[in-house]
Amino acid sequence: MNFRTSGQLLLTAMIVLLTPATLPAQPDTEGIHERSSFSISNDYSNMKISKFSVIYLSEDHMLYNLMNRAVYDSPVYDFNINPTGASIAVVNKNAKNIVIVSNREKNVILATIKGDKKTDPFDEKGRNGTPSVTAMTYSSDAREILAANDFGEIITYSTDGYWTASVIEAGKIYDHIAVSPNGYYIAAAHGSEMDIWDVDAADIKRIVRFAGKVNHVTFSPDSREIAVSCDTSGLQIVNAIDHHRTEVTKGIQNVRQASFHPDGKYIAYAKADSIIVYNLINHRRAFSAGSIRIKGEPLDIPMSDIMALNFHSNNSTTTLSHNTGDKVVFWDMSSLPPLYRSKLSEEVDKLMSDWIRQMDGESLEEYRVRVTDDNAARQKAMLLDQAATAIATQVIALEDPFISEEYDMENHTIDIKFEQLDAIKLEVPEEEFQEVREGDLSYENPIYTLDDMDEFQLVYLEVVNRTTDKTYIFDERDYIIEDIEFEDDDIDFIPVAMLQTVNMEMEMLQQQTQEIMEEKKQENVITDKTAITIDTEIESDFDSDGNKIYNYNLGYQYDVSEGFSYQEDFGPGKFIVTESNAAMTMLEAIRTALAGDMKKYVDQAKSIEITITGSADAIPVGRILYDGSCGEYVETPYYAKDELSSMTVTDETDIRNNEQLAFIRAASVKVWLENNVEELRANSAKCVYNYRTEVSDVRGGEFRRIIVNIKFRDAIK
Known part of the structure; x- marks a missing residue:
């Protein structure tokens, strides 16, 4: 596709690129439903969920899977599920070694990571000992296991042979750790503090303090944010780069755990008796279940003792799974609207890569005049709006709107409200007001933009009264493409x-x-x-x-x-x-x-x-x-x-x-x-x-x- 392609052809191309099967409508909760649930037959004290793998620790310290089959029957202190689901990293009762056990066969030990005997830095007499593991996690790509111990170390082990890849002398004993998907940062918490570590520099970037005990830490898929679940401070999001803090839960305490949606637009968090899915872009609840009240009314979904939850996607299906009482529930969250800004960027980048190439028959001088930073920024801005329109027309139906019975005398407008959009104010002469209300209307050539809340806004529409053959224009486009320059903050563009x-x-x-x-x-x-x-x-x-x-x-x-x-x-x-x-x-x-x-x-x-x-x-x-x-x-x-x-x-x-x-x-x-x-x-x-x-x-x-x-x-x- 090249620079001279018409806007209509560009729009057609993007409708082909952006398949409607993956694009749910704007309302958040439409289509969310419980897909399945599984009963847990043993009393348990701990549970971990990773994608479709569920492992729980019974009261007698044995590990069981979702089918209630024992996978490891030696006493267990702590454990983590390999993100591939194939194995489990287990810390036994003495916490000195990490044992890798199969998640496919009972009591099959695949490897053992033995702790080394060394000088205990916290022992006043400098005696030797073997450190005990206090916190453990896998990297998101399953290539590494990170373990914090009571000698104040964070040790990274490669899962390819289980050798020691690195050691950070932290000088602190951590209760919870997480590593960012890109491998840049480690979030390590002890008590009411969380340290953000720069992995390559082996140095603390920031110490973040909270009002109460930290229960859980986890990174967003893009590695930029850390979700911190706390007793007193509820759920807070800490930016891993500039360390800015955002309070998600105002007035809600005792958050046990959180999990980011795979595209990072939402976060799910759990209290003991409820789960909440929160939209991080528009700062609104997208879904709640349990004892949480919505508009003052309790939901009739009793829940208890929630200790694990996990957001994950498989093909086009997004699932939120969590425990409650004696079962594990799997919610189908596929109807949650995706992160549209990411989809727009991906598709526009594809089209821009074509635009940047020298066209057949285009001289080098013509190419240099056409392809400049400012022209590229303008082209991208135009494509972004066209891509937004291509997506929005698939998920938003312009039909059966509410047309106001009142006429705005001051602005000479009438309000028209479509189900999935904010009301628009359409300019109509006063003498034609009743004609519009009673006419046979069609809604043509809409143009949408994507706002800061990742929601589509109608900025242009032609309203045709087929009864009178009159057309009324709604036009709220607030910029001119020719005015956009490369330095504009809104246009993320590669030189x-x-x-x-x-x-x-x-x-x-x-x-x-x-x-x-x-x-x-x-x-x-x-x-x-x-x-x-x-x-x-x-x-x-x-x-x-x-x-x-x-x-x-x-x-x-x-x-x-x-x-x-x-x-x-x-x-x-x-x-x-x-x-x-x-x-x-x-x-x-x-x-x-x-x-x-x-x-x-x-x-x-x-x-x-x-x-x-x-x-x-x-x-x-x-x-x-x-x-x-x-x-x-x-x-x-x-x-x-x-x-x-x-x-x-x-x-x-x-x-x-x-x-x-x-x-x-x-x-x-x-x-x-x-x-x-x-x-x-x-x-x-x-x-x-x-x-x-x-x-x-x-x-x-x-x-x-x-x-x-x-x-x-x-x-x-």
Whole structure:
């Protein structure tokens, strides 16, 4: 899509991009319902919920799952569920060791993290001892376990072998800890205080004090906010960057726990006898259940002894789960309106990446005149309103409004109120007032904007009286696109020079890759049935001090035409990357790029995240022998599409399903990159590899491709 595309075509394109299935209407509580509940058959003293995994600690200190089956029958002091749901980190009665137990089989110990004997800094005589764990948590990607102990340490263990990754000498004994999803911060609480730690600097950024005991801490999905549940102070949100505090619960005390909605727009929190879902954007309750009163009336949903709750999404379904008394309840929260501003930004960024490119037939001088920072800011502002209208027209029905019986003599207007919107004041001549009230009205060409409350507001509408063939215009647009400049705070935009650089580099990489492909064709390695696609992108982000940084994203993907995969890609059941000529051609292009013009990003990046997607088709696997040549994997975190899960493949298990086959294809690529790309090997300390799988429900070699995405974090200086 280019700059000369008409507004109507842009609107049509965005309606295609923004699918209505994921866009509930504006009213918050419409459609929320209890989807299921499960009975708990044992008395319990503690419970943890992570996605669909529920584990509770019985009165006899044994662990049970949601099916009331024992998973670990040794005495337990504390525990945490692995975010993948595959295992549980357990602190036994003496609290000296952390035991990793399976969540699939009873009493299967996967690993033990033993505490080291060392000098106790709090012992006046300086005696040695083994510290006891006082608080514990997993990182959101399940790669790390963080444990605070009574020697004043915060120790981070890698879940890949359970070795000590880092130790922070905190000098304090913490009761609760949480780590931000981006790994920048640790929130650690003891008593009525919470410390915010900068992980890289191993230094306290801020000590935050509350009126009463802290019960729970958790981070928002974007890592910017910390929800602190307290006895006396209720629920407070602390900004992890500037440490600003927001009180969520005015007059409500004894908040036990909180959980952020996956897109960060809402937070759910629990008292002993009620749950509340709060909209963090418009500062209103979106949903309540239990003994909480709404408009003075108690809800007829008795609840008791709530101690765990969890917001999570799976595909297009959002669920809030919590315990109450002798059961666990799962609420369907999918009808909560999403964070629209995020959806707008994502779609507009896609369109802007097209606009920034030089068009066919456009001279370099014309391109430089058209593509400037100010013009880009104006284009983005226009697209944002068009995208807002594209979404709003899917979720807001302009029909059967309330039309006021009174005429505003002073302003010459009549109030029209649609069910999902604020009333609009439509200018109507006094002598035509009754005609409008009694006429056959249609509502055409609406334009919406998204306000600061993340709610759609109607700013333009044509009201047509089909009885009299008269049209009345409501127009409350409050800015002119031509007046917008790059420096305007409301427009978050990446400088044009950066975007132009990315586009030029993508063209260079495409040419470079085409040359490699031509060589491979001459060698009869591949044919023109193999195509390699390259994507480059700059995304804005922030560092631990809140300063804006820019990440450089580089993506490679190949596709082989249907019917040619046997010759050029993986055959059925094959997984070693050298067995795919198409994959090897793509990897050669990646190696050439990282050794060439992309090397500066390798060197400058603070970290390099490499996400490898392996795929498989629907041909049944049966059993494929695996010799461990691509590594041994036991409950290794990976993403099945976008859902965090865990994978086990060893030389003992072999490969027994398509998900394992797709995973091992990705693992084979990782091994090749580590061994054959010098730039990655030389910078291995800052490389993080992620596995992702896609399994088709259709048979065909075209579904066995490999995708490699590389994120150079903070790489543009």
